[in-house]
Amino acid sequence: MSGFRHVVMFRWQPEATAEQREAAISALGRLKEEVADLGRLSVGLDAGLAEGNADVVVVGDFPNSEAYLAYQSDPRHTKVVTEYLRPIIAERVALQYEL
Amino acid sequence: MSGFRHVVMFRWQPEATAEQREAAISALGRLKEEVADLGRLSVGLDAGLAEGNADVVVVGDFPNSEAYLAYQSDPRHTKVVTEYLRPIIAERVALQYEL
Numbered sequence: 001m002s003g004f005r006h007v008v009m010f011r012w013q014p015e016a017t018a019e020q021r022e023a024a025i026s027a028l029g030r031l032k033e034e035v036a037d038l039g040r041l042s043v044g045l046d047a048g049l050a051e052g053n054a055d056v057v058v059v060g061d062f063p064n065s066e067a068y069l070a071y072q073s074d075p076r077h078t079k080v081v082t083e084y085l086r087p088i089i090a091e092r093v094a095l096q097y098e099l
Numbered sequence: 100m101s102g103f104r105h106v107v108m109f110r111w112q113p114e115a116t117a118e119q120r121e122a123a124i125s126a127l128g129r130l131k132e133e134v135a136d137l138g139r140l141s142v143g144l145d146a147g148l149a150e151g152n153a154d155v156v157v158v159g160d161f162p163n164s165e166a167y168l169a170y171q172s173d174p175r176h177t178k179v180v181t182e183y184l185r186p187i188i189a190e191r192v193a194l195q196y197e198l
Contacts, residue, residue: 005143007106007156009192044104044196047164054194057106059158065146093108093192095153097143 004065006072008094009054016088021055027084028058031076038062038071054091061099068096103164105171107193108153115187120154126183127157130175137161137170153190160198167195 012021025045032041039062046053062068071077111120124144131140138161145152161167170176 004146005141005158007108007143007158009106009108009194042104042198044106044194044198046194047103047196049164049168049195050193054192057194057196059104059106065148069148091192093153093190094149095108095143095145095156096148097146097156099141099143 003099004062004068004096005099006058006060006062006068006094006096008058008092010056010085010089011091012055013088013090020084020088024080024084024088025056027080028056031080034076035071035074038067038074054093065096065098102198103161103167103195104198105157105159105161105167105193105195107157107191109155109184109188110190111154112187112189119183119187123179123183123187124155126179127155130179133175134170134173137166137173153192164195164197 025043028041028043032043035041039060042059044057044059046055060068060071062071124142127140127142131142134140138159141158143156143158145154159167159170161170
């Protein structure tokens with residue numbers, strides 16, 4: 001498997017409402033369809049198997065780092081970050097690597 | 100793509116030596132081969148494209164949650180965690196989800 005992978009995990013703010021969380025997940029679901037031209041996103045909600053886990057992960061698989069960087073600055077992506085995610089995220093950790 | 104995914108990200112302790120970090124990455128590389136019967140591990144070192152990223156990610160893809168749980172308690176895995184990772188990890192965040 002070759003390509004370039006972006007992994008980001010979030011923890012919601014405790015005060016984030018269920019509606020805000022659902023809206024954010026739906027926005028990520030739409031983004032997944034919209035940016036299919038750039039790469040393949042997998043969005044996961046924690047299955048609850050362990051204490052202290054993050055709430056959400058996005059794993060983005062891209063053909064190369066250029067496609068990832070295009071995604072990162074793409075207005076379709078930045079809109080989801082600024083309007084849906086940033087307002088209700090308490091913690092974010094990310095990493096990108098060559099597959 | 101169906102199955103069950105485990106994602107874990109680490110930040111090294113600042114005082115972790117290069118030798119300790121390399122030994123941990125090699126141990127993860129060996130683990131990847133050893134547990135191929137349970138699932139497929141992808142180990143990534145941060146590409147350095149962004150400030151504040153984690154240092155290492157492991158993405159484990161398993162046929163189902165049972166295979167993941169078997170991996171989680173497998174002595175080949177726990178040995179790597181206790182002998183190589185835990186001594187030099189400053190932060191760890193994980194999540195598991197149905198693909």
